[in-house]
Amino acid sequence: MSGKIIGSLIVAISLISGVAIYWLQLYAFYDPVNAEVEVMRMTNVVTGEAEEIIADDLEGIDANSSPLRFRACFTTSSSLAMLTETYVVHEEPTPLTAPGWFDCFDAVTIGHDLEQGQAVAFLGEKDIRDGVDRIIAVYPDGRAFAWHQLNEKYDE
Structure with missing residues (x-):
């Protein structure tokens, strides 16, 4: 009888x-990004400095527990042609999955579209946190998605 109770x-x-x-992994540590405070930046090809870009309808999540938990969705009125001439294109973007409840960010679709050339990835900010870069993918229609990924500091 005691074995059944213990089991x-x-x-x-x-x-x-x-x-x-x-629950802790998917909900507890995420906080919404304040769209009035968060600024989207891309690294200029000429100066190498991150410059603020137009980011409307920003919706994002972040967590203090890890710099890789940042995800954002927004729109930009800047044309893709202007962005590719002005900002650094990122050669190895790897969108990281977001929690299922954050519906606007679909890492699998974004990754596929980047591979197929349907979107272009840019270096948002280099070392936004130690060893972590912000990457921004932009579609021709102005939809844009941002995430953080490890940079060469952590390459093996």
């Missing part, structure tokens, strides 16, 4: 722990 207790504690870990 049930172990199963119950495991289930509670699993639910808690799931």
Whole structure:
């Protein structure tokens, strides 16, 4: 009889722990980005400095627990032709997946579109945090998506 109680207790504690870990990973640490405070920047080809770009309808999430948790969706009225002539194109963009509840950011679709040339990735800001760059992908219709990814500091 006591073996059934102990076994049930172990199963119950495991289930509670699993639910808690799931919730912590997907919901607990994310905060909405303040669209009035957050500024989108891209690195200028000539100066190498990050310059503010037009970013309307900004919706984003971030977390203090990791610099890689930043994701944002916005629109820009700047043309893709002007952006490619003015800002550094990023050669190895790797969109990182966002939590399922953050619907505007679909890393798989963005990654596929970047590979197919349907969008262009730019270096937003180099070392926005130590060893982490902000990457911005822009579509011809003005839709844009931003995320953070590790830079060459952490390449093996």
